[in-house]
Amino acid sequence: MKREILAVRRCLDFICRHMLTGNNGKHGMYERFMTDTKERSVCVRPDCNAEAARVLWKLRQSGETDDLAMLYENIVEWLLEAQRKGGDGLPVGTFPFYLVDGIGPDESLSNYLYQNDNGKVLVAMADLYNLAGDKRMEEPMRLAADFWTQLQQPDGVFYSQGVPGLQAACKGPVFSIWLALGLLLCGEYFHVPAYTEAARRSFARLDTMLLDTGRIQTTYEVEGGEAWRPASSESAIALYCYTRAYELTKDREYFRKASQLAEFLRGLQSYQGGIVNCNTACLEASQQNNENLCDLVYTQGYALMGLARFARLEDSYGECVRRLADFLMDIQCQGESSLWDGAWRGAYSISEKRWSGRADQGGNLLDEGGMYAIYTGWCCMPIAEGLLDTLGLAGGKRQ
Numbered sequence: 226m227k228r229e230i231l232a233v234r235r236c237l238d239f240i241c242r243h244m245l246t247g248n249n250g251k252h253g254m255y256e257r258f259m260t261d262t263k264e265r266s267v268c269v270r271p272d273c274n275a276e277a278a279r280v281l282w283k284l285r286q287s288g289e290t291d292d293l294a295m296l297y298e299n300i301v302e303w304l305l306e307a308q309r310k311g312g313d314g315l316p317v318g319t320f321p322f323y324l325v326d327g328i329g330p331d332e333s334l335s336n337y338l339y340q341n342d343n344g345k346v347l348v349a350m351a352d353l354y355n356l357a358g359d360k361r362m363e364e365p366m367r368l369a370a371d372f373w374t375q376l377q378q379p380d381g382v383f384y385s386q387g388v389p390g391l392q393a394a395c396k397g398p399v400f401s402i403w404l405a406l407g408l409l410l411c412g413e414y415f416h417v418p419a420y421t422e423a424a425r426r427s428f429a430r431l432d433t434m435l436l437d438t439g440r441i442q443t444t445y446e447v448e449g450g451e452a453w454r455p456a457s458s459e460s461a462i463a464l465y466c467y468t469r470a471y472e473l474t475k476d477r478e479y480f481r482k483a484s485q486l487a488e489f490l491r492g493l494q495s496y497q498g499g500i501v502n503c504n505t506a507c508l509e510a511s512q513q514n515n516e517n518l519c520d521l522v523y524t525q526g527y528a529l530m531g532l533a534r535f536a537r538l539e540d541s542y543g544e545c546v547r548r549l550a551d552f553l554m555d556i557q558c559q560g561e562s563s564l565w566d567g568a569w570r571g572a573y574s575i576s577e578k579r580w581s582g583r584a585d586q587g588g589n590l591l592d593e594g595g596m597y598a599i600y601t602g603w604c605c606m607p608i609a610e611g612l613l614d615t616l617g618l619a620g621g622k623r624q
Contacts, residue, residue: 233609274500280613299439465527547618
């Protein structure tokens with residue numbers, strides 16, 4: 226068995242052992258596990274489950290057996306059920322932040338509506354519709370695309386006052402880029418010009434945030450939010466989305482911007498292969514600015530996904546991709562605890578060669594990231610998908 230497949234299998238084994246709701250994920254996959262308290266979150270998030278569904282499908286496409294086919298079905302059915310259909314006063318076509326145990330909202334954050342989370346779900350649904358041929362996705366995609374297209378402002382920001390739970394501080398790139406890609410995909414697949422125009426408005430706004438250094442501005446720089454998200458993160462996500470936009474449209478401007486972002490990320494690659502949080506030129510771009518730390522919750526998986534796709538356009542990036550993939554497989558949890566072996570924790574120190582660092586900057590009381598956090602979506606699933614995306618990639622020899 227290829228090393229990449231084995232790593233993905235180990236990760237999914239961790240998910241199946243500890244992170245599924247009852248009856249093989251009938252109500253979805255839980256969000257995270259904290260290693261310091263040995264507690265699992267009660268949150269089941271649509272974005273995490275959408276990422277998981279795409280990994281499960283890609284694993285089957287790699288030639289593996291269908292032993293996880295029922296898990297794919299359970300997660301997809303839960304995801305589609307979680308979409309708001311109306312009758313409760315909440316926005317039709319959107320997905321809640323989370324559901325407690327995958328069943329219902331609580332009285333605190335469940336009904337929050339985040340642009341980035343919903344964008345990730347839309348992209349994943351579009352992939353399952355187009356690549357996996359899962360036609361169940363068509364109506365949910367249209368509902369979501371209609372809502373976000375109608376909500377979008379002329380400047381490309383996805384916001385409107387009066388929408389229950391909608392994230393108001395949403396001018397940073399992470400709150401636009403996923404929806405931009407999702408709407409671009411919907412516009413292509415359904416031939417709806419309004420979706421494509423909304424996507425291009427959003428990309429045009431993101432273009433203004435790309436700096437001469439090759440990176441994209443952070444949400445922290447734009448409006449002081451997401452202080453715990455390192456500078457590496459939004460550039461990794463932007464690379465993935467710009468590369469996919471080029472693949473879809475063959476617009477050379479998208480390729481040019483993807484090239485800048487890829488070079489910035491390659492410049493952040495450590496001798497071990499991991500992408501560090503920042504360099505000396507962007508220390509002020511985030512409060513998460515330790516140059517020796519590699520963030521796994523917000524960066525590594527999306528960087529691997531983006532670089533693996535870009536390397537198919539520019540084979541000189543093959544070695545960069547292989548080094549990152551090897552680094553992630555080398556540090557995958559093994560022998561730490563039966564509770565989380567097979568997973569990846571949220572932050573790793575290059576200098577100390579161990580898990581290290583927290584994500585408690587800027588009032589992040591949930592510590593969303595850091596050495597004690599194991600996220601299923603955001604972290605484990607994007608890394609697993611990135612490893613699958615490296616299969617068959619030319620260029621770059623293993624050490």
